[in-house]
Amino acid sequence: MSPARPPGRRPGDADVTRHQILEAARATFAEAGFERATMRAIAGRAGVDPALIHHHFGAKESLFAAAHRLPDPRAALEPILTGPAPGMGERLARFYLQLATTPDSPVVSLFRAAATNDAAARMLREFIEHGLLGTAEDVLPYDRPRLRLALCATHLIGVVFGRSIVAVPEMTEPDVEELVALLAPALERYLTEPL
Amino acid sequence: MSPARPPGRRPGDADVTRHQILEAARATFAEAGFERATMRAIAGRAGVDPALIHHHFGAKESLFAAAHRLPDPRAALEPILTGPAPGMGERLARFYLQLATTPDSPVVSLFRAAATNDAAARMLREFIEHGLLGTAEDVLPYDRPRLRLALCATHLIGVVFGRSIVAVPEMTEPDVEELVALLAPALERYLTEPL
DNA sequence: GTATTAATTCAACAACTGATGAAATAGGAG
DNA sequence: CTCCTATTTCATCAGTTGTTGAATTAATAC
DSSP states (O other): OOOOOOSSOOSSOSHHHHHHHHHHHHHHHHHHHHHHSOHHHHHHHHTSOHHHHHHHHOSHHHHHHHHTOOOOTHHHHHHHHHSOSTTHHHHHHHHHHHHHSSTTOHHHHHHHHHTTOHHHHHHHHHIIIIIIIIHHHHHOOSSSHHHHHHHHHHHHHHHHIIIIISOOHHHHSSOHHHHHHHHHHHHHHHHHSOO | OOOOOOSSOOSSOSHHHHHHHHHHHHHHHHHHHHHHSOHHHHHHHHTSOHHHHHHHHOSHHHHHHHHTOOOOTHHHHHHHHHSOSTTHHHHHHHHHHHHHSSTTOHHHHHHHHHTTOHHHHHHHHHIIIIIIIIHHHHHOOSSSHHHHHHHHHHHHHHHHIIIIISOOHHHHSSOHHHHHHHHHHHHHHHHHSOO
16 A cells, blocks of 8 residues: 555655645645544655654644644734725735635634634634734724624634535635625725724 | 443333433534544433434434434524514524524534534535525525525624634623624625625 | 333444554764 | 764554444333
8 A cells, every 4th residue: 555664764854754744734634624634644645654743743732733833914914904994805805715715724724623622722712812803903993903803704704614614505606706795895894884 | 420220121201311312412512513522422411321322313423413403494584584674684693693602502513513524514504505595595585695695694603603612702702682783784784785 | 911112221342543662764963 | 984863664552432232121012
């Protein structure tokens, strides 16, 4: 079946292997969720022994955390929320949907895992609270900025849930730009108009 | 530990036991999701041997299906969508949030399970497509009724995801009526205004 | 009252899971 | 060249999981 590599350190760069493991982990977690993504499946996909994953990343939860270390969204979010109010909803929807509708998106992976794994839910909560809502608090020039962005975020999360996880046809058929056009007005009202 | 009941049929009504099993299954699935809700945990909660569950309901997936046989939402949804346009968003939000924010809500349970289990995702998709969007198609007197309600549904799904699964403070702190007030305008525009 | 059927537990299996410790090999420092 | 360290596989463990077949008891039909 598998080529049955010999034991012992491989020639060449070692960082390549770590990278392959993380990529295999992301893909497998995204497809299967936390519990059904087995260490053996990830190892097989990376062409590596399961014990090696444990050696590099520790327990399964640490691997998940390492594979989902998302970048701070501040840099991307700031121009969206400080730019002109007309178009703000559109910019936000496009940014998020492009990020979340790529195949094996780590965003979808996080949603899947957060649904059943407490550690993943905690990760996602921290990311939303600090990464997203914290940025809104700092740069969005309207009252109750955290609540405003939270309303947008839940809406967008639901759309991606319906599109990528439940696969409701009304959400899978339109392409990203059509969805952006449908969602933008509601998001923009949440962000800029009186609540 | 457990009282260690004797083997053999118990005296009294037998339907009570089936009911207890279904209730324990719903609660356990809601808390833990499909994979982490073990047959043994459900059985323990129902005060019953795991083999009895299998005897009554067959495999784990059939148990899940039996425990989540949702009622047809048509009766509840029709007055919401045929009533006066002012207040439609409010009625929809209130109906759904009351249903989905009760402890051990089967709605949340379905979301959790759908995130990692294909059969559950299929169940949820069928429920949305036929139960929800089918009703909208029949009774909502505006163009593209399925898409309109789908946009509302994804928004509400996201809110419940943020509130009951991820536990974002901005969504857990307000009570149901405060959330209704925040969401109603956006929902009503989706339902009744030009898209 | 007897025979059949349904409900229930017990014991156990086979498969799979995450994890560990030891052995083998390569890279790098002196 | 030699020694130490980092990387990698192997073999395996201990625990858990869904599921099954046999045994035991109550309800029900005749």
